[in-house]
Amino acid sequence: xxxxxxxxxxxEREPFEPQDPDSVLLYYCGLTVSDFAHLGHARxxxxxxxxxxxxxxxxxxxxxxxxxxxVNEKIVARVGEDELGDSxxxxxxxxxxxxxxxxxSLNLLRAxxxxxxxxxxxxxxxxxxxxxxxxxxxxxxxxxxxxVTEFEEYGKLSNQKIEEMEAQGEESERSEKRHPAxxxxxxxxxxxxxxxxxxxxxxxxxxxxxxxxxxxxxxAMSTTHLGDTLDVHVGGQDLVFPHHENEIAQSEAAxxxxxxxxxxxxxxLETGGEKMSSSLQNYFTVRNAVSEFGPKAVRMFLxxxxxxxxxxxxxATLDEAVERWERLDRGYDRAVEALxxxxxxxxxxxxxxxxxxxxxxxxxADAMNDDFNTREAITALLExxxxxxxxxxxREEFDYRALREAxxxxxxxxxxxxxxxxxxxxxxxxxxxxxxxxxxLDVREQERGAGNYERADDLRDELEALGVEVQDTDSGAxxxxx
RNA sequence: GCCAAGGUGGCAGAGUCCGGCCGAACGCAGCGGCCUGCAGAGCCGCCUACCGCCGGUUCAAAUCCGGCCCUUGGCUCCA
Numbered sequence: 001x002x003x004x005x006x007x008x009x010x011x012e013r014e015p016f017e018p019q020d021p022d023s024v025l026l027y028y029c030g031l032t033v034s035d036f037a038h039l040g041h042a043r044x045x046x047x048x049x050x051x052x053x054x055x056x057x058x059x060x061x062x063x064x065x066x067x068x069x070x071v072n073e074k075i076v077a078r079v080g081e082d083e084l085g086d087s088x089x090x091x092x093x094x095x096x097x098x099x100x101x102x103x104x105s106l107n108l109l110r111a112x113x114x115x116x117x118x119x120x121x122x123x124x125x126x127x128x129x130x131x132x133x134x135x136x137x138x139x140x141x142x143x144x145x146x147x148v149t150e151f152e153e154y155g156k157l158s159n160q161k162i163e164e165m166e167a168q169g170e171e172s173e174r175s176e177k178r179h180p181a182x183x184x185x186x187x188x189x190x191x192x193x194x195x196x197x198x199x200x201x202x203x204x205x206x207x208x209x210x211x212x213x214x215x216x217x218x219x220a221m222s223t224t225h226l227g228d229t230l231d232v233h234v235g236g237q238d239l240v241f242p243h244h245e246n247e248i249a250q251s252e253a254a255x256x257x258x259x260x261x262x263x264x265x266x267x268x269l270e271t272g273g274e275k276m277s278s279s280l281q282n283y284f285t286v287r288n289a290v291s292e293f294g295p296k297a298v299r300m301f302l303x304x305x306x307x308x309x310x311x312x313x314x315x316a317t318l319d320e321a322v323e324r325w326e327r328l329d330r331g332y333d334r335a336v337e338a339l340x341x342x343x344x345x346x347x348x349x350x351x352x353x354x355x356x357x358x359x360x361x362x363x364x365a366d367a368m369n370d371d372f373n374t375r376e377a378i379t380a381l382l383e384x385x386x387x388x389x390x391x392x393x394x395r396e397e398f399d400y401r402a403l404r405e406a407x408x409x410x411x412x413x414x415x416x417x418x419x420x421x422x423x424x425x426x427x428x429x430x431x432x433x434x435x436x437x438x439x440x441l442d443v444r445e446q447e448r449g450a451g452n453y454e455r456a457d458d459l460r461d462e463l464e465a466l467g468v469e470v471q472d473t474d475s476g477a478x479x480x481x482x
Numbered sequence: 483g484c485c486a487a488g489g490u491g492g493c494a495g496a497g498u499c500c501g502g503c504c505g506a507a508c509g510c511a512g513c514g515g516c517c518u519g520c521a522g523a524g525c526c527g528c529c530u531a532c533c534g535c536c537g538g539u540u541c542a543a544a545u546c547c548g549g550c551c552c553u554u555g556g557c558u559c560c561a
Contacts, residue, residue, distance in 0.1 A: 158486080
């Protein structure tokens with residue numbers, strides 16, 4: 001089975017064939033950095049990350065570009081607020097660094113470039129000029145608008161007809177536009193005093209002082225870094241219209257080339273029956289989620305629903321993700337430890353385990369090739385966990401080769417493709433920590449030997465409180481650090 | 483009103499494109515058993531779904547067709 005994706009542009013599932021058979025040009029519409037990122041944003045990031053990783057696994061050289069919108073009225077609105085900063089740029093820089101920190105915590109692969117609007121104004125002006133010269137845009141009172149009636153395919157992404165659309169943009173713009181659906185490419189600073197209040201940046205342009213419009217940035221930045229035609233353009237479902245629709249209009253009008261071959265849209269994260277968003281004030285920041293549930297459980301949560309289906313956030317769904325993550329991690333852990341044990345140095349064969357490994361690899365690949373179905377991919381891994389546990393519980397002697405392959409699968413598919421940092425990847429003073437815990441467990445063992453169960457249980461509880469989970473087994477106490 | 487996507491067990495969530503292997507996966511919660519000093523983890527078993535409603539096509543439908551009801555997203559900044 002080869003990779004198939006659901007393309008919003010055609011509304012159909014299609015075989016994935018990038019322009020160059022060896023590489024993929026991937027652009028992701030990043031966020032406006034006016035606040036901390038929430039779980040909804042993280043959902044998109046993590047899915048884009050899984051796509052990136054799977055494409056690499058398939059052998060593609062992935063060129064991944066992800067923008068930061070650092071010129072925006074929402075940012076300007078926060079100028080002077082508390083200690084955020086005294087200018088649009090300062091606030092944007094602040095939230096960009098906070099956002100990158102959040103991204104790191106979720107173990108996202110880095111993009112090749114993170115372009116910013118403020119650094120691409122010359123390219124934006126060039127693009128607007130081209131559109132004006134080609135007759136797709138017109139200047140009006142110092143602002144420049146895209147004329148939707150000139151681009152005959154306008155509406156092809158969102159399947160809407162121009163006549164049925166409501167007016168775009170702010171009230172103040174209406175009188176300047178020829179058609180209500182026209183949208184701003186460049187906004188005059190003077191014509192809209194509210195748009196460039198203290199702290200908001202403006203640039204000089206052929207049309208006078210002003211700021212880039214809302215949609216032009218992505219067209220300019222993606223073209224600058226990846227060329228006229230992208231292979232994959234990903235973004236949140238809420239961006240289909242008008243943002244992505246407008247990007248297509250601008251780019252295709254300017255270059256006469258198809259802007260993006262495949263449009264993939266991540267459906268929204270919902271909570272309490274509605275989407276999570278800052279305006280509804282029902283959001284949970286990435287930061288809070290990570291500190292409360294741990295980065296891996298958050299990642300597990302976000303990947304536990306395929307990207308093209310909406311997902312429900314609640315305390316319960318995240319709790320479940322914690323369990324799913326731990327089950328995977330423990331399974332991996334057990335397999336690794338078994339490999340090191342003497343019981344593993346045998347030549348026995350367990351057909352069940354071997355079959356399970358093979359099935360997992362097949363099912364995992366089928367799932368990812370099936371429009372990046374991460375939910376099913378995880379299921380395949382969890383089924384391997386069951387097979388490993390059964391093998392270890394039921395067998396006197398272990399099937400070394402099969403265990404080796406199981407561990408390899410966990411690492412290759414779970415770590416590299418799904419981006420889970422499995423146990424054993426600990427950082428810091430792991431060895432010292434291990435030795436200290438062993439020491440406490442030795443003491444506890446002595447207490448148990450002497451029949452002082454109460455004291456032994458206290459020690460176990462105290463370790464638990466510190467995040468060290470203790471399990472008594474036939475071969476002594478084992479532990480894992482949360 | 484227009485565009486788009488959905489309605490599957492207590493929860494969550496696959497399967498629907500390419501109809502039969504689905505009386506329905508994986509997991510969480512719950513129940514019973516094994517193991518254990520106990521607990522946890524793990525294993526085994528159970529539990530609860532005829533897949534929104536109605537009708538049609540077919541040897542066969544959760545999966546195809548038609549109608550209806552409901553939900554969500556977009557049509558304003560938004561991942």
